[in-house]
Amino acid sequence: MSLVRAGSIVEADWLARPAREVAPALIGCTLVRQVGDRVVRGVIVETEAYEPGDPACHAYRRRTARNEPMFGMAGLAYVYLIYGMYCCFNVVTDLEDVPSAVLIRALQLESIPPWLEPRHTRSRHRIAAGPGKLSRALGIEVSHSGRRLEPKQGLWLQHRDRPWSDNPLAIVQTTRIGISRGTELPWRWYADCAAVSKR
DNA sequence: TCTAAGATGGCA
DNA sequence: GCCATCTTAGAA
Numbered sequence: 001m002s003l004v005r006a007g008s009i010v011e012a013d014w015l016a017r018p019a020r021e022v023a024p025a026l027i028g029c030t031l032v033r034q035v036g037d038r039v040v041r042g043v044i045v046e047t048e049a050y051e052p053g054d055p056a057c058h059a060y061r062r063r064t065a066r067n068e069p070m071f072g073m074a075g076l077a078y079v080y081l082i083y084g085m086y087c088c089f090n091v092v093t094d095l096e097d098v099p100s101a102v103l104i105r106a107l108q109l110e111s112i113p114p115w116l117e118p119r120h121t122r123s124r125h126r127i128a129a130g131p132g133k134l135s136r137a138l139g140i141e142v143s144h145s146g147r148r149l150e151p152k153q154g155l156w157l158q159h160r161d162r163p164w165s166d167n168p169l170a171i172v173q174t175t176r177i178g179i180s181r182g183t184e185l186p187w188r189w190y191a192d193c194a195a196v197s198k199r
Numbered sequence: 200t201c202t203a204a205g206a207t208g209g210c211a
Numbered sequence: 212g213c214c215a216t217c218t219t220a221g222a223a
Contacts, residue, residue, distance in 0.1 A: 048215070056215070066210070083216050084207030090215085103215055132216045178215050 006165060010149070010157035012075030019049035019093045019100040024189040026091065027171050028160040031107055033138040035154060038114055040138060042107030042128055043164070046196045048176045049187040050090070051100045056182035059099030069146040070099040077155065079135070079145040086132030089140045091149065091157070105131045105177075105188075108195035113137055130197040169193055 004014065010029060015022055026044050033040050050057040050070075058067040058080070069078040069092055078090040078101050090101035107128035112121050116137060121127055128134040135141070140155065149156045169191040176188045177198060190196045 050215075058215080061211075064210080080215085081207095081209065082214065084209075084214095086207095086216050088215060105215085130216070176215075180214085 004159050006159060006162045008159050009151070010075075010159055012073060012148075015074035015091060015093050016095060017074075017093065019051050019102050020187055022091070022093045023047040023049040023102045023187065024171060024173070026102060026104070026157070027189055027191050028164045028168060030158040030161065031104065031138070032151075032156050032158060033113075033140070033154065034151070035115065035139060040109065040111060040113045041158075042109040042134075042138075044104055044106075045108050045169075045193055046104075046106035046190040047188070048103040048105060049093075049100070050103065051094075051187075052098060054182050054185065054187075056176065056179040056185075057099065063099070067099065070101050071097055072146065075149050077140075077144045077147050077149055077153075079140060079142050081142055082132065087135035087141055088131040089135050089138075089144075103131060104134060106190070106195055106197050107134055107137070108193060109137065113139070115139060125194040129195050172199075 026047050029044050030041050059070045069076045073096050074093050076092040078092050079087050082088050090103050092101050094100040128137040147153050174188050
C-alpha cells in the first residue's frame with residue numbers, strides 16, 4: 001500500500017482489502033463530484049460493508065450483469081437502481097473476483113449542489129442523509145456503475161483532511177439498515193453527526 | 200413519535 | 212414478489 005497523504009486521492013490499492021476494513025476507514029474521507037466546472041464535496045459519515053458469503057450481498061447468489069462491477073478491481077463504482085426510483089452508490093473493494101463493496105449511505109456536504117432543485121435543499125444538513133438522497137444530491141446514476149473512481153470520471157475519493165484527523169468524530173459500529181438477511185452482522189459504521197441517515 | 204402505504208422498475 | 216429507499220399522511 002502506498003503512503004497516504006491527507007487530502008490525497010484514494011487509489012485502488014488502498015481499497016484492495018476486505019469491505020469490513022474499508023468501510024470504517026472511509027468514514028471521514030471525502031467524496032468529490034464534478035459536473036462541468038462545478039465541484040461538490042462531502043465528507044463520508046455513514047457506510048456499510050457487503051462481502052462474499054454475506055446473504056445481504058447482491059453477489060451472494062451468482063454473478064449477473066448488474067453485480068458484475070462487484071467482481072472487478074477495487075476502486076470501481078457499483079451503482080444500482082432501488083425501489084424503481086433511487087440509486088445506491090457503492091465503492092468496490094478487495095481483490096478481483098472477490099465480490100465486495102462498501103455502500104456509501106450519507107455525506108456531510110461542504111456546499112449545496114447548485115444543480116439541485118430547491119425542494120430538495122430544505123433540510124440543510126440532511127440533503128445527503130441516506131443512500132438514495134446521496135445519489136440524487138450528487139447526480140450519481142446507474143450509468144456510473146463499473147466506472148473507475150477518478151477525477152477523469154467526475155467522481156472520486158480523497159483521504160481524510162488534516163482537520164478531521166486532528167479532531168475526529170466518534171465512529172459508531174452497528175448493524176445494517178434496510179435488509180432482511182444478514183441483519184445480525186455489525187457492518188455499518190457512522191460518525192455521530194446530524195448528516196447520518198439514522199442513529 | 201410512530202406506523203403504514205404509495206411511488207416506481209429491474210431483478211431473480 | 213422482492214428489494215442495501217424516501218416521502219407523506221394519519222394515528223396516538
